[in-house]
Amino acid sequence: MYLECAAPGVGDASVSKLAIVAAVLLSLASAAAPARDLTLPEAESLLVRNNRELQAARRAMESADAQRVIAGARPNATFSVNAASINDANTIDNQRSGADTVFSIDQPFERGKKRELRLDAAGGLQRAARNDYLDVLRQQLAVLQGAYYDLKLAQERAQTLAENAQLFAGTLNAAERRLKAGDLAPADVAKVQVDYERAQNDARGAQADLARAQIALAYLLALEAEARELRAVETWPALERADAAAAEDAIDARPDVAAARTRVEAAERLRDLARAQRTRDVTIGAQYERWLPGGTPTSSFGVGVSVPLFTGYDFSGDIQKAEVDRYAALDSLARLRAVARNELARAASDLNAAAERVERFEGSLLGAANRSAQASEFAFSRGAISVLEVLDARRTLRAVRLEALGARADYAKALGAWRAAQASVQSLDAR
Structure with a gap:
């Protein structure tokens, strides 16, 4: 738009540089041409469906489901067939007596509510895996909001700097x-030309x-x-402040704390299961024996009962380990509550600080920088101020506009972190 005003010599260089500006703007337009406009709710829906970290968490849930099936299994019976005295000759009349065959079946029976305790423990771990999945979802939603608004920031920053490069081209002309x-x-x-080159970079x-x-x-x-x-098309979020009172109530509703709580319950069931191992299981067996003494078929039936004798080990080590695991689960619950409390406090502080920063930019800084730059451009075009003054005004406007964009992006990410920090199991489960 300024090519017809260029002077010879230096103007020739300006023509080539203005062509670079046009190329940059064309590249922006060509990049936006096939754009896939993406709102934040659409991005969240795609995240739930496609995200790899969430898929790994789903696999952990499926594994916990399988573990509950395993925990509910009853002991299998054992069937056996034994044959003895095969082709054994009778020592008196040299007759063949045939094989002595024994059929037996043994069925173990668990005592001490072991199966019920296993199912309770597996059910707790199953719920913990579900809450772990929801916690991964909570974290990934925060990461998504950060990445989404990083993209929006990059889009607007690229547009601002392209416009800035075009303005510097006009200033150079x-x-x-x-x-x-x-x-x-x-x-x-030459000083204007240096700033022009920087704007292109x-x-x-x-x-x-x-x-x-x-x-x-x-x-x-x-x-x-x-x-x-x-392409991120969502508008910048409206300003809001964090409620410190809501932060304390949100701690126990978070999925990571809920998962730790269910793991404590599962650890208690596993401790009870370890103690139940001292209750002896019983194995009941039955057998049928058939043999042919003197060629005459003879049969007999029998039953048996067996119980283990704790002559070498009474499961005291298993009980001790289960008790330690329970205390470790309690420690983990206390640690996660503290982490959640700190995360909520930090997120609330970051959100309020970011909101105040955006208010300052939108309330006065942006307007003042724009007015100063417009006045400087007008004065420079009339020869009323020096080139250094107009360059200073241009740099100030550029810096303030970029800082304002950064402040909006920081606020949007802080808002996402605050919402993620106080997300509950119920709200995440609804997704």
Whole structure:
């Protein structure tokens, strides 16, 4: 748009640099052309369906389901057949007596409510695995919100820096016109040219940051093949503050704390199961024996009962280990409650600080920087101020706009972290 005003010599260089600006803007347009517009709820739905970390947590749940089936199994019976005196000759009349065959079956019976205790423990671990899955979902939702708003930040940053590069191109063109008119020194034009080159580098670097943000979000959604098409279209979230009173109530409702609590219950059942091993199981057997003394078939039936004798080991080690495991589960529960309390306090503090920062930018800083830059551009175009003054105003506007974008992104991520920190089992289960 400024090519027709370029002066000879220095203007030729300006033509090529303006072409670079146009190329950057065209690259932005071409990158956005096949874009896949993605709202945050759509991204959350894709996360639940495709995320690899969630898939691994589902496999752990399926394994816990299988463990409960195993825990409910009853002891299998044992059937055996034994044959003796095969082709044994009678020593008196040299007659064959035939084989002595014994059929037997033995069935163990558990005592001491061992099966019920196993089922209770496995059920607790099954619920813990479910809560572990919900905790992974809680964490991944926070990561997703961070990655989503990182992408939105990268998009707006790339747009801002591309516009900044275009404005510096206009400033350079105006400086060259004043140089041609003899109103500006070549050294001042060179200073404008340096800032112009920096603006081009910043615009190109913003494109690389945009690609990285797309790749990070695509991994979470398992959409790597479509990474370059992803575009965040959600608006920046409205400002809200953290409620410190709600933080304390949210601790026990969190899935990680709930999982630790169910593991304590499972550890208590496993301790009871270890103690129950001292209750002797009983094995009842029955047998049928058939033999042919003197060629005459003869049969007999019998029953038997067997119980273990604790002559070498009375399971005291198993009981001690189960008791230690229970205390370890209690320690883990206390630790996770403390972690949850600290996480909630930190998330609340970060959210309130980020909200205050956004309010300052939107309340005064952005407006003042825009007004200052517009006044400087107008004054410079009329020759009322020096090139250094307009460059300072341009740098200030650029810095404030980028800081405001960063503040909005920080707030959006802090809000996601706060919501994740206080997410309950019920709210996550509804997803």
